[in-house]
Amino acid sequence: MQESVIYQDILEEGEQAKAQRIALNLLREGMAIDAIARVTELSVEPSQPLQSTQAQADSK
Numbered sequence: 001m002q003e004s005v006i007y008q009d010i011l012e013e014g015e016q017a018k019a020q021r022i023a024l025n026l027l028r029e030g031m032a033i034d035a036i037a038r039v040t041e042l043s044v045e046p047s048q049p050l051q052s053t054q055a056q057a058d059s060k
Contacts, residue, residue: 019041
């Protein structure tokens with residue numbers, strides 16, 4: 001039972017990381033934050049720091 005809980009946590013973390021990578025790619029393509037939140041099922045709040053990260057990367 002303990003292994004399955006740990007395994008599920010790892011899977012969820014991986015899914016979250018993948019959603020954030022997808023969100024960052026969508027930001028690069030110019031998609032709006034609210035649309036990204038809907039598509040990736042991330043809330044708007046975690047998507048906003050990604051937008052800041054993207055803006056910093058674009059300025060380099």
